[in-house]
Amino acid sequence: MHVRLARVPARRRLTRDRHVRLIRFLPLAVALAGCVAACGRTAPAAEVRVEWTLTPTPPAVGPAILVVRCVDFAGEPVRGASLKVEGHMTHPGMTPVLADFVEREAGVYHAAFEFTMSGDWILLVSGTVASGGAVRDRIEVANVRPAA
């Protein structure tokens, strides 16, 4: 079967030109989006430095305790902060674990939670200090093994 399309009328050609322009613009838009995405986003300077330890070591499925020590620029313990931890697996869609920290010593906070599955976890520590400043830290915990 031989089918030939009719000639495009002038008004359609205008629309066609617009399509051509849009299509030519597409790679530019994609490249622009890529540049913007690739640009490093600088994190705001932290008011509080966070040091952490996790038990058990090496990490395993089951109960775990995350201890964070918060100090300010002068190295003084930061007291009275309100902190929480969100534990996410690297795979989307898994139930996160959530826990609040309790201050046990000056500037030292404990959070008890549970690794529910083996694999790689990311712990997000966040909250506010008494002065109103924000605390944010990201802890990558690779290779949580099954419980012995």
Place this chain on the structure above:
Amino acid sequence: MFSGEKPRARMDVLRLPVIGPMLRWRHARTTLQLLALGVAAVLVLHGLFGPDLAPTNLATVVTWVHYRGLLVVALLAAGNLFCTGCPFVLVRDVARRARAPRRLWPAWLRGKWVGIALFAGVLFAYELFDLWALPRATAWLVVGYFGAALAIDLAFKGATFCKHLCPIGQFSFAASTLSPLEVGIRDRDVCAACRTADCIAGRRAPVPAPAPVIVQRGCELGLFLPSKVGNLDCTFCLDCVQACPHDNVAITARVPGAELADDRWRSGIGRLAARPDMAALAVLFTFGALLNAFAMTGPAFEVQRVLAGALGAGREAPVLALLFVGFLVVAPLVLLGAAAAVSRGGSTYAAAPLARELLQYAPALVPLGVGIWLAHYGFHLLTGFVTIVPVTQSAVVDALGWAALGTPRWGWAGLQPGSVLPLQIGFVILGTAGALAVAHAIAERAAPAHARRAAAPWAVVLIVLGAAALWIFAQPMDMRGVEFPG
């Protein structure tokens, strides 16, 4: 059927109230595609500019939890609906208004081989780069998919990308053989009297013109409805519904999987048993399902560690390549080759080579593959379905700077992983049972005198694969994404 009883007319979804008129609406597909395009745009934007933590980004959550799971569910509940709403085709259609393709896809590249290679490549890249853990890479994958579909279909006529290349399409075509619905004809006599074949050639404008103008395209995948059998290569685009001037196209209910044992010549495909690429697709679909599920377990981590030690490999790629060759090449050759060697004794083609026996029975793998994919993707869907809520809330905070949809409720996820295991076991057992039924139906056709004997070795292989799938799903999940054990 009792003698004298009139054959019951099959249910036609296009004749149902509400849903029928919706599907027959001329712009139904475009509406669905626009919706999908909007979702894709949001995913890409959040993937590129949102948080880089996969469980909190729409690109990774929707793509790897919801899209994959709902794709399989839709295929088993109705048909190839995600191809119906494919946004890549919408973009391509708009672009084709500016530049119509002139060339035909080269004859030597036709068939499923390139699509199979791309399907395997996507599975490999998914494991190698841990794509589920990378929002930006996922966003670029979506953009790349749009780009590839656009580039191919602006250069080549018809639905070249869908039919020969699209990895998701090949996955969907294979799984759609288990769908309960199928596009077909209502009355064979109407087609016999038809002289225009608009369902494949397209409908021309009735106005007098120097040359006919196509006002509604026909099937771009080359499926001529009167000789179309089953769902293979059907994207459920419903172009044929719009094109047929006799309103003779139906979406009918059918027995899922029955087409796998049907060796009639089918339009656009030919005979299944004469298509090595279709057999290879069935093998990749099923063994790839096993591999994809196995890769998320603790024992896979140990296997990689042992292989890395044996090879002295410090990088993941060679270890993973070996695992892929083992799962997708060696295991099928050994298992299916052995089954073919035994079963051909009972075949009417006793003198035929092993390859012929393999091609006959390979389609029987597909129901098992569907069961395994459903068990795997269903697990992620059921355990993570509600995560869309906090992730959307979080995306709104990212976009607007305030919690317009409320503070993200990160505790919302889905069912507990342990509670999904009985369902997974059920899906695998159902898939195995379906595969056994198809193998037996093929044996009844290929070796009518010794059907049970011919089907027995295939039944053994299918049960072994089903048992392997059950073992995999019983293993503790090991959600990796950071560390290579080498």
